[in-house]
Amino acid sequence: MIDAVMIWLSNWGAAVPLLCVLATRDKRAVRNLILTLLLTWGVTDVLKLAFARPRPFQVGAAPLIGSAPDGYSFPSQHAAFTFTSATTAFLSSKTLGWVGFIFAALVAYSRVYLGVHYWTDVLAGAILGSAIAFGVNKGMAHLDRKNGKRKK
Numbered sequence: 001m002i003d004a005v006m007i008w009l010s011n012w013g014a015a016v017p018l019l020c021v022l023a024t025r026d027k028r029a030v031r032n033l034i035l036t037l038l039l040t041w042g043v044t045d046v047l048k049l050a051f052a053r054p055r056p057f058q059v060g061a062a063p064l065i066g067s068a069p070d071g072y073s074f075p076s077q078h079a080a081f082t083f084t085s086a087t088t089a090f091l092s093s094k095t096l097g098w099v100g101f102i103f104a105a106l107v108a109y110s111r112v113y114l115g116v117h118y119w120t121d122v123l124a125g126a127i128l129g130s131a132i133a134f135g136v137n138k139g140m141a142h143l144d145r146k147n148g149k150r151k152k
Helices: 002-012 015-023 027-051 077-092 094-113 119-146
Strands: none
Touching: 002 094, 015 027, 015 077, 015 094, 027 077, 027 119, 077 094, 077 119, 094 119
């Protein structure tokens, strides 16, 4: 039973932080989310290639539960994406952001549970995703102020 829940969280839990951003009904948050996800995707792909860390199940450090993902382990792209979304939601709505963070943490845990990431992979992904989201959100707010756009 718990295996099925973890597989569901790993596959579909990341949608919750995304929905939290949409639920804010803040057009700038959605714009910022798109930018942060693209940037996070690029940064994590480069880091995965740079570190080329095998996944835990590939080296016998953990059993594989579910299907085997492609690519390298560090950093966790799932964790980076979900924490990017949760941070973006939090900067627009604290309540929705906390819901997003809870699901982001559950998704990150599920990746370790399933044997496809180490704790350091998901921790790095969480920090990276949150930092990128924070930086993009602050940078875009600065540009909006500079261009005379008020928050709507």
